[in-house]
Amino acid sequence: QVQLQESGPGLAKPSETLSLTCTVSGYSISSGYYWGWIRQPPGQGLEWIASIYYTGNTYDNPSLRSRATVSIDTSKNQFSLKLASVTAADTAVYYCAKGARVAPNYFDYWGQGILVTVSS
Amino acid sequence: DIQMTQSPSTLSASVGDRVTITCRGSQSISSFLAWYQQKPGKAPKLLIYKTSTLESGVPSRFSGSGSGTEFTLTISSLQPDDFASYYCQQYNSHSPYTFGQGTKVENK
Numbered sequence: 542q543v544q545l546q547e548s549g550p551g552l553a554k555p556s557e558t559l560s561l562t563c564t565v566s567g568y569s570i571s572s573g574y575y576w577g578w579i580r581q582p583p584g585q586g587l588e589w590i591a592s593i594y595y596t597g598n599t600y601d602n603p604s605l606r607s608r609a610t611v612s613i614d615t616s617k618n619q620f621s622l623k624l625a626s627v628t629a630a631d632t633a634v635y636y637c638a639k640g641a642r643v644a645p646n647y648f649d650y651w652g653q654g655i656l657v658t659v660s661s
Numbered sequence: 662d663i664q665m666t667q668s669p670s671t672l673s674a675s676v677g678d679r680v681t682i683t684c685r686g687s688q689s690i691s692s693f694l695a696w697y698q699q700k701p702g703k704a705p706k707l708l709i710y711k712t713s714t715l716e717s718g719v720p721s722r723f724s725g726s727g728s729g730t731e732f733t734l735t736i737s738s739l740q741p742d743d744f745a746s747y748y749c750q751q752y753n754s755h756s757p758y759t760f761g762q763g764t765k766v767e768n769k
Contacts, residue, residue, distance in 0.1 A: 586748065587748055587750075587760040587763075589760070602757040603662075604757065645752040645755045646752050646758065647695035647710050647752050647758075648695075649710075651704035652704065653703075653704055
């Protein structure tokens with residue numbers, strides 16, 4: 542059974558960089574598929590942030606104006622998100638998820654989510 | 662970006678009702694549409710992909726249909742466990758994937 546778990550600080554200061562890690566168990570991320578980050582501001586809908594393939598190939602949401610960087614560490618079976626220059630608008634629950642195919646993707650397994658608040 | 666618009670935003674229904682949620686795209690996405698269910702404080706759960714394919718373990722009362730720009734999620738007989746929010750997501754192209762704004766199914 543594939544399981545994903547987000548980790549990282551629950552608080553970030555404005556203008557700083559938010560850093561999160563997703564640890565995958567039950568599946569080797571180097572076996573394939575894209576791995577993604579999706580966020581949900583409190584009381585709002587879902588927004589895809591970025592996805593990464595085990596080879597390091599990435600896609601990100603242009604709405605974030607290149608503030609998002611995703612990386613992958615196959616030796617630790619983890620992938621990570623860095624979001625630069627955060628503001629209060631970046632306050633959200635951040636989910637990591639597994640893409641269901643090697644192509645434009647929907648997501649079949651999700652982490653439980655981690656709330657990140659941006660505040661001074 | 663391809664915009665996805667769901668309707669209604671909120672739907673009041675009773676156990677046993679037939680429920681239909683619509684998702685419209687701002688341009689054609691072929692059949693590359695998924696549906697998720699989300700309960701408060703929980704991660705979304707995949708229900709349907711490629712418009713009408715049920716994810717393993719999802720009850721058969723859920724079904725999806727459509728193509729191009731208009732899609733529907735139908736719950737044939739609403740059960741107590743189905744009160745939740747539902748989101749559509751297009752994956753016609755990598756950048757960017759977009760979700761509908763969500764439909765909350767509440768108890769009438």
